[in-house]
Amino acid sequence: MSTALLVSFAMTVAMASTPILLASLGELVAEKAGVLNLGVEGMMLIGAVTGFAAAALTGSAYLGLLAAMLGGLLTSLIFAALTLGLSANQVATGLALTIFGVGASALIGAPFVGRTIERLGPLLPQALAGHPVLRVLFGYDLLVYLALGLTAVVAWWLRYTRPGLVLRAVGESDTSAHAIGYPVLAVRTGAVAFGGVLAGLAGAYFSLELTPMWADRLTAGRGWIALALVVFASWRPARLLAGAYLFGAVMTFELHAKAAGFALLPPEILAMLPYLATILVLTLISVRPGRVSTAAPACLGKAFSPA
Amino acid sequence: MVAVITRRSLVAGAAGAAALPFAGAAGSAQTPLGIGFVYVGPTGDYGWTYAHDQGRKAIEAEFGSKVKTSYVENVAEGPDAERVLRQLATAGNKLIFATSFGFMNATVRAARALPNVWFEHATGYQRAANLATYNARFYEGRAVCGTIAGHLSKTGTAGYIASFPIPEVVMGISAFTLAAQKVNPNFKTKVLWVSTWYDPAKEADAAKALMDQGCDILTQHTDSPAPLQAAEARGMLGFGQASDMRTYAPKAQLTSIVDDWAPYYIRRVRMALDGTWKSGDTWDGLKEGAVRIAPYGDAVPENVRREADRVKEEIIAGALHPLTGPIKDQKGELRVKEGERMTDEQLSKMDWYPAGVQS
Numbered sequence: 159m160s161t162a163l164l165v166s167f168a169m170t171v172a173m174a175s176t177p178i179l180l181a182s183l184g185e186l187v188a189e190k191a192g193v194l195n196l197g198v199e200g201m202m203l204i205g206a207v208t209g210f211a212a213a214a215l216t217g218s219a220y221l222g223l224l225a226a227m228l229g230g231l232l233t234s235l236i237f238a239a240l241t242l243g244l245s246a247n248q249v250a251t252g253l254a255l256t257i258f259g260v261g262a263s264a265l266i267g268a269p270f271v272g273r274t275i276e277r278l279g280p281l282l283p284q285a286l287a288g289h290p291v292l293r294v295l296f297g298y299d300l301l302v303y304l305a306l307g308l309t310a311v312v313a314w315w316l317r318y319t320r321p322g323l324v325l326r327a328v329g330e331s332d333t334s335a336h337a338i339g340y341p342v343l344a345v346r347t348g349a350v351a352f353g354g355v356l357a358g359l360a361g362a363y364f365s366l367e368l369t370p371m372w373a374d375r376l377t378a379g380r381g382w383i384a385l386a387l388v389v390f391a392s393w394r395p396a397r398l399l400a401g402a403y404l405f406g407a408v409m410t411f412e413l414h415a416k417a418a419g420f421a422l423l424p425p426e427i428l429a430m431l432p433y434l435a436t437i438l439v440l441t442l443i444s445v446r447p448g449r450v451s452t453a454a455p456a457c458l459g460k461a462f463s464p465a
Numbered sequence: 466m467v468a469v470i471t472r473r474s475l476v477a478g479a480a481g482a483a484a485l486p487f488a489g490a491a492g493s494a495q496t497p498l499g500i501g502f503v504y505v506g507p508t509g510d511y512g513w514t515y516a517h518d519q520g521r522k523a524i525e526a527e528f529g530s531k532v533k534t535s536y537v538e539n540v541a542e543g544p545d546a547e548r549v550l551r552q553l554a555t556a557g558n559k560l561i562f563a564t565s566f567g568f569m570n571a572t573v574r575a576a577r578a579l580p581n582v583w584f585e586h587a588t589g590y591q592r593a594a595n596l597a598t599y600n601a602r603f604y605e606g607r608a609v610c611g612t613i614a615g616h617l618s619k620t621g622t623a624g625y626i627a628s629f630p631i632p633e634v635v636m637g638i639s640a641f642t643l644a645a646q647k648v649n650p651n652f653k654t655k656v657l658w659v660s661t662w663y664d665p666a667k668e669a670d671a672a673k674a675l676m677d678q679g680c681d682i683l684t685q686h687t688d689s690p691a692p693l694q695a696a697e698a699r700g701m702l703g704f705g706q707a708s709d710m711r712t713y714a715p716k717a718q719l720t721s722i723v724d725d726w727a728p729y730y731i732r733r734v735r736m737a738l739d740g741t742w743k744s745g746d747t748w749d750g751l752k753e754g755a756v757r758i759a760p761y762g763d764a765v766p767e768n769v770r771r772e773a774d775r776v777k778e779e780i781i782a783g784a785l786h787p788l789t790g791p792i793k794d795q796k797g798e799l800r801v802k803e804g805e806r807m808t809d810e811q812l813s814k815m816d817w818y819p820a821g822v823q824s
Contacts, residue, residue, distance in 0.1 A: 166677045170670055260539075264509055271509045272712055277698075369665040369691040371713060374507030375539070378664040409667075413674040417624070417657050419823060426660060 165290045167414055172302055173368060175406030177202075177360040177377075179305045181384035182391070182398055183312055184356025189388055190316060191349035192329035192457035196252025197237055198357050199381025200259020205230040205358025207263040210365035210372040213275045219366045222275070223301075223359065226366075230358020231351055233259060238350045242343050245461040260375060270372045277370040299367050301359065306399070308356075313395035325349060329455035332462040342462055357381070386436040392443060392453045405432055498560065498738055500524060501553035502536035503546060505565035506663045512688030512707040513662065513724070514538065517564045517587075520726030527731050531738060542567025550575035554582045560737045562730070563587065565662075566631050572596060583742050585733065588633045590813045592744055599729055600633070602750030604640035604812070605780045606722035608787035609758055610684055610704045611641040612776045613719050615648025616769045617702060618682045624675025625656045626668055626685040626692050630824075632815045634686045639819050640787040641684060644776065646821055655680055656824035665691035676701055682719075693717055702764055709759040720773070721759035728754055748809060752781045788812065793820045 181198050188195050195201075208229030213222030237255050240246040278299040316322040327335045328345045336342045364376050383405065391397035412428050443453045502521050506514040521534050535558065540549050546568045553561050554575070560583045563572040569589040576584045576596040584596045592598055614623050623645065627634050638656055645652040655678060657671045668687050672695035675683060683703035685692045690713040696703040697714035705711070705721025729749055736742040749755030758777060761770050779785035790801035794817045801807055807815070818824055 163677050166673060170673055174666070174670060264507060267509060271511055271515075274712055364666055369669050369689070369694060371665070371690060371694065372509075373511055373665060373689055374509035375663070376665055378661070378666065380666070410670060410674070413657065413659075413667075413671050414677065417655060417671075417674040417678040417680075419655075 161290050163414075165294055167410060168294045169297060170410045171403065171406045172298060173406075174410055175402045176302050176305045177363040177368070178380055178384050178387060178405060179309065179399060179402035180301065180363065181357045181360035181381060182387040182402060183305070183309055183395065184353035184360075185384060186388050186391070186393060186395065186398055187312060187316075187325070188346075188349045188353035189458055190329045190393060190455055191325050191346045192332060192455050192460065192462070193241065193346050193350050194248045194252065194459040195234070195237055195255070195350060195353055196249060196385065197233070197255025197259065198353075198384050199377060199379065200256035200263075201230045201233045201354050201357035202361030202364075202377045202381045202384075203259040203263035203375070204233045204266075205361030206365040206376050207267040207270070207361075207372060209358070209362030210275065210370075211266060211270055213366055214270055214273050214372075217276070219276060219278045220300075222366050223278075223362055226358040226362030227355045228358070230354040230356070230361065232354075234350050234354020234357070235347075237354075238347045241461070242346050242350070245463050248459050248461070256381070263376075264374045267372045267374065271374075273372070275366070275370050278367045301363050301367065304359075309395050309399045316395070326455070329457055332457045332460070336462070336464055342464065346462075357384075360384070383432050386432050389454075390432070390436045390439050392439060393455065497531055497533040498528075498734070499556070499558035500532055500534045500734060500737075501550075501556070501558035501561040502534065503540050503549055503553065503561070503563045503565075503568060504536055504538040505540060505542060505567065506688055507538050508536070510663055510688045511690055511710065514564070514688070516707045516724035517562075517726055520730040523727035524730050524734050528734060528738070532734060540568070544571060546571035547575050550584070551579070554579050559583060560734065560742070561585070566633055583737060588631075590746075592746060594744055597733075597744040597746070599733075599747045599749075600813075601724060601726070601729075601755040602748055603633075603722055603724070603756055604636045604787055605750045606756045606758060607637045607641040607684075608644040608780065608785075609773050609777050610720065610722065611644025611787075612648060612773050613761075613765060613769055614641070614682045614684070614704075615645035615652055616772065617719065617764070618645070618649070618652070620679045620681045621649055621651055622653045622655060622678075622680050623682045623684060624672065624678070624680030625654050626671045626675070626683065626687055627656050627658050627824075628662045628687050629660065630658065630816070632813050635815045635818065636788065636812050637686055638822055638824070639792075639815070642822050643792065643819055644787060646819075648772075652821060654822050656818075656822060658824070659687060661687065663688045665689040668692050669695045672696060672703075673699075690714070705759060711759065711762070716762070716764065718759075718762045719765050720761050723757040723759050725755055725757055746809075750780070751777060752783075794818065795820055795822060 205226040209222040209226030212225030213219045240251045241248045280297050281300050282296045328342050332342050387401045391401045504514040508518040537549050540546050562585045564587045566588045572586045573591050576593050586598050588600045589598045642654040659671050669691040672692035683696045685706050690710040693703045693714040697717035703717050705718050707724045709721045711718045786806040788807040790805040791803045792801040794800045
């Protein structure tokens with residue numbers, strides 16, 4: 159295989175993995191705090207459309223990123239208000255949020271169908287990215303690095319800092335955390351908001367970099383893969399990183415293999431893979447009784463109202 | 466992917482049309498004729514569904530208050546489509562267009578259950594007294610694209626991003642390849658199946674994979690402008706799909722096959738209003754204006770434009786059929802004899818590829 163081919167392959171993998179990593183990292187933090195937000199796809203779509211709209215209106219893809227974060231944040235706050243404020247069912251609200259996101263993004267995006275923008279583009283000057291190795295390492299846009307950096311920060315923050323410990327405590331035992339005096343709902347709102355911001359960024363990665371345009375349902379179900387990935391990673395950021403890149407690699411490899419003339423697996427099987435892997439991991443977790451308590455946050459999906 | 470409920474029924478006035486009685490001929494002076502559309506994708510896809518929705522708007526513009534159109538988008542291909550079809554019928558629609566191949570079985574069942582409603586199924590082949598089929602000869606447009614690709618491809622290999630191996634897609638790949646081989650006998654088409662009609666990011670990744678494999682011209686049978694955009698980013702060339710996608714790829718787009726369903730839809734609605742609607746199978750093409758060729762891009766030199774125009778004119782005049790023998794399949798077996806033209810019947814069941822197609 160030629161170097162150019164390898165470089166292209168590696169770069170496609172990194173770029174295909176980035177939005178999934180961003181969205182699932184945000185969801186991981188929310189779930190660690192005990193909130194199951196199934197609205198990732200909806201928040202991503204809102205992020206994608208607000209990001210694109212802002213970029214189209216201002217001419218700056220970076221302002222688009224800011225708008226996308228804001229869009230994702232606001233959407234997640236709707237979810238927080240309903241599930242944390244009013245103790246609505248998290249599963250139903252999350253699903254509703256996705257349906258809302260699909261519709262609202264199409265509505266906001268209607269005037270922007272057919273418009274084009276300047277994509278984010280590589281962060282570093284082309285001169286630095288002349289050599290193939292340098293290009294694989296430095297040839298990306300801001301978000302690829304941001305996703306990697308944030309994963310490390312979140313992993314460290316959850317494990318080694320006091321606020322991280324509080325967040326995990328809230329997710330493991332809301333009543334105990336409340337009894338000690340931690341603001342359970344405030345912590346959860348913060349976690350959901352963080353998830354919204356990252357989902358917004360993940361969505362914007364589609365409309366500002368991967369496919370710089372707006373078209374309805376632009377993210378085409380990546381939000382669900384992000385959700386599956388959190389379980390696949392058994393709520394650990396390092397495994398999340400591995401899972402996201404593995405998924406990106408499998409998908410990209412399949413396309414390259416087919417283009418080169420050999421089909422390894424039917425495409426339908428590949429589309430199933432992330433979900434199959436998730437079921438497998440869930441099964442493995444639950445057949446080892448000792449590990450159940452350490453995997454899923456104990457209060458995941460449960461409503462909490464301070465008495 | 467997952468069974469997400471991605472269906473918004475932005476039904477324009479379905480409630481109002483609900484009062485429409487089923488009995489009697491449609492189109493009495495006062496009650497508008499209810500016309501329903503079932504779409505496989507979003508109307509904002511700028512591709513297949515967008516083109517059908519332009520047709521729906523053309524009906525509204527043509528007939529005004531005599532009709533009332535409504536649509537349901539993002540309907541999954543398969544059994545669930547039947548529910549949507551029945552819902553549209555219950556809402557008072559008298560003429561219903563199911564605009565994707567995968568709605569075939571659902572439409573057949575709905576037509577059997579609702580004999581008072583007229584159904585029209587795009588790109589299918591099963592008909593009934595109240596179920597007509599219609600299609601456009603996109604392969605004619607693809608032959609024009611193939612001619613251009615044959616002239617302009619330096620590697621002699623085009624990349625073809627394809628959705629599902631249904632006859633509609635198969636005949637497009639074949640017509641494209643055969644037309645290109647008339648210019649360059651060694652021309653090859655690499656087909657990459659992505660198993661979706663619409664997933665911009667995946668379509669773009671498929672485009673990159675094909676370009677990495679030496680394809681310098683891309684064409685597609687999926688619905689988003691993403692592959693063309695990927696070609697533009699790498700300085701490669703490509704063809705648009707379903708609508709003129711030049712804004713997305715001003716340098717890369719050589720031309721685009723533009724779907725125009727409006728003439729057919731207007732014709733059929735007029736028949737429905739007059740009470741002369743009959744089942745049948747209609748294939749309109751370049752000649753009828755159902756398939757149009759978008760203005761050529763700057764990358765198409767003058768002599769190639771002339772060649773492409775000549776192919777177009779000959780097809781319109783009936784002097785040229787893009788799928789004329791001799792055609793050998795991938796195994797080298799002669800499938801269509803010298804001088805023989807494939808019939809519509811054969812085309813609508815086509816499940817083999819000419820030599821030179823790598824799929």
